[in-house]
Amino acid sequence: MTAGTVLTDDKIPNNVNLSGDKRLQRALEAWQPAFIDWWKTMGPVGWQQKDIFLRTAVSVETDGWAHFDYVKMPDYRWGIFLEPKVEGRLHHFGDNLGTPVWDEVPGEFRNLLRRLIVTQGDTEPASVEQQRDLGATAPSLYDLRNLFQVNVEEGRHLWAMVYLLHTYFGRDGREEADELLQRRSGDVDKPRILGAFNEPTSHWLSFFMFTMFTDRDGKYQLAALAESGFDPLARTCRFMLTEEAHHMFVGESGIQRVCKRACELMKADANGEVRAQGGIDLPTIQKYLNLWYTLSLDLFGGEVSSNAADAYAAGLKGRYKEERYDEHKLIGSTFAMDVLREGKIVHEDVPMRTALNEVLRTEYIKDCQRGVDRWNKTIHDAGVAFELKLPSNKFNRQIGMWSTLNKQITPDGQIVDASAWAAAAPSWLPTAEDETYIKSLMKPVFEPGKMASWIAPPLKGINNLPGDFEYVR
Template sequence: MSTIDYQEKIPNNVNLKEDRTLQRALERWQPSYLDWWQDMGPDGSTNFDVYLRTAVSVDPQGWAQFGHVKMPDYRWGIFLNPAEQDRKIHFGDHLGEAAWQDVPGEYRANLRRIIVTQGDTEPASVEQQRHLGLTAPSQYDLRNLFQVNVEEGRHLWAMVYLLHKYFGKDGREEGEALLERRSGQTDNPRILEAFNEETPDWLSFFMFTYFTDRDGKFQLCALAESSFDPLARTTKFMLTEEAHHMFVGESGISRVIQRTCQAMNELKTDDPAKLRAAGVIDLPTIQRYLNFHFSVTIDLFGADESSNAATFYTTGLKGRFEEGKRTDDHQLRNDSYRVLELRDGQLREKEVPMLNALNEVLRDDYITDSKSGVERWNKVIEKAGIPFRLNVPHKAFHRNIGALKGVKVNPQGQVISDNEWNARNHEWLPSESDRAFVASLMGRVVEPGKFANWIAPPVMGINRQPVNFEYVRFN
């Protein structure tokens, strides 16, 4: 007999109560998940009552219910967007056929790989952020961190559901492995390198949620086009929560910039040393953090030319961002795309088959989207009357994957010598002293309505609550 009331403990719309095989699989997996959360979830937070949003259904009234809850008691649910009747495959070799409700045998390995790779990013980010609660700049920010954490946990549940439901013993083993890998661990690290980087401070956290969670948005949008209907429906619902993560990042950086600009105008200086002495983060340091997180994130899209990307598209496993809005033939056999290469000491464009350049297509869509938020940050600086602009670096800057791996390029896109890179990279990427300074500002502020000196308060609170609401109750 089941030991878990599935509708109460695990809100879902996948008929979990009637699926005895899946029940048994999840009964075995859930204790391991809770052990992982205890070991690797937010440090020291077990007994806090946190004002969290919980999804209990996919309709507008049910997907965002708010209330104080202890995070180990959070109801991690399993939700798929409602099925689209008679949905057809709309790209690749199977264009026009009925969408798959089960995994085609010939695509089983590739689909499992895609789901596992996406699933692995979810617990990884929780692990990367697990100590940040100890240095939160406010209760408001602490609550936002915890909301991101529990939703990354729910996204892990979403991927594990697919593995358990559709991949049998292999899927169950992959589900266990998702709880065994650890971010940054030498012998069993997370799959993607960006998820093995440390997130040691709140400036890094805001950059991560702006840039790296935005990669999550684009990957999920591409998977939401999948011919495998359960994956498409799962990722579409995940996107409703991913939007909050990017909001945390964009608004967080905006508030850091606002506070810095305020100090610049009060002190009538743009001298980084004087601003640091005043306890705020100077704009050039923010630019260096931006450069780092942007460049690490665009590596997540993979190599510029990829036969795997072509295979995933032609077989219908993974589409492009907003595939349905594009006006080509959705098969791309005769299309080409420009990618960069190093030729004669310079960056040059070359034409390659578009199917092989789909990683680059998605990366370029991501870059366009990222720039729009950076421009909103620049409007904060402009409004303060300060002649400084933040910029997204050139996409060849600080790359560690594909044809541009290891090529020394400055943020403006000019190829430079190893000697110049070694002499100047501290101007473009956070130095040890930068990170030490930012770390020195990190001190926990827990009184409702109070904020650390280096960040401005938000314009409004969560769910129409006041900014000084008790978002976290420390028990």
């Protein structure tokens, strides 16, 4: 785009008065072309010129956030939406409890806030990069379309964070926004900020696990930021949460369909051999569950964290659904949790503010369990005696206090010696052979209404469309 070109509200759907905001226009005029370049270079490989049946948010009204139509992805109308402002909103937690929320960045917390926004923003393009090759092996057009829906919405979430950086953080914000497009998942020189976002999503089982578990971390982080006393951040995150829900649906229903298919194949074969018939067996699903669930637990940060305490005290990041709690200052209260003391697991009280990462993680675990329960119901309803389980929150951790016992804690949460752990590990976590096997199944199915051998069809189509709808053409 050349200088002076006006970014219209039509081109970029928004409810932030883009056409009247000179500062934002100027920032986006430089950034938007770079984003499109990034999307073309780092977005889904091979599908940029196809028509995809996608949902676009065109307003924050009830009917506005889900406008469906065919669109070529580079022409997708990435927009900027904040939930409408609630007048008179007050800080409802932290040291500023009861005082009016901030409409501008308070200078005191500029760096802390920028860090929160940049860290959140960095995960959005990272996941698009991680998933860019998956289109070539989609198990159906339905799934292919869902992948792209997730991808463009991660792109929109990037826009949401960039909007905040451009509008509220001046020159520093613009530089940070540029760097969000310069870092690359897995790049040696400029990797994405969080470790979990630097591994490629190598196949669809991982993609479903990622959208189930890792996107669910995103939901909880967004929910905590939706409580923020920095009102534009809170309003942005609240709108993002509506989109995030769809991503988790893709993950949860995806795994559910894989389980369903596994059960069908078990019953179809005399020996119950799922793999022999081109399916993914339940014990293998459990291993991938173990891997992605524990990787996602790491994203909540250290169990005892002064950063978490600071963000809460400052009123920048609350608890999940803060209004459900009675007490909102959290000085003097404690949280009972497992901690590591001289190599032993001890249950003790930790000052509440420093335990807030663990508080949020605990909410997340409950939510994950609900999803796993639904999978188990599918398995049970199919007449198969097998139960998927969430492993211990201490198992396979790379970050936090349990990471020091990384290869000594079992999925049951027991400390064993390293050799026993290593001997059992192939039954807990995916092996190279598992990975080879799963990849061998990844053959694309692009015929409308057809499914790959390892996954059951969805219960219903997108927007209640028929099963053989041509989502991608």
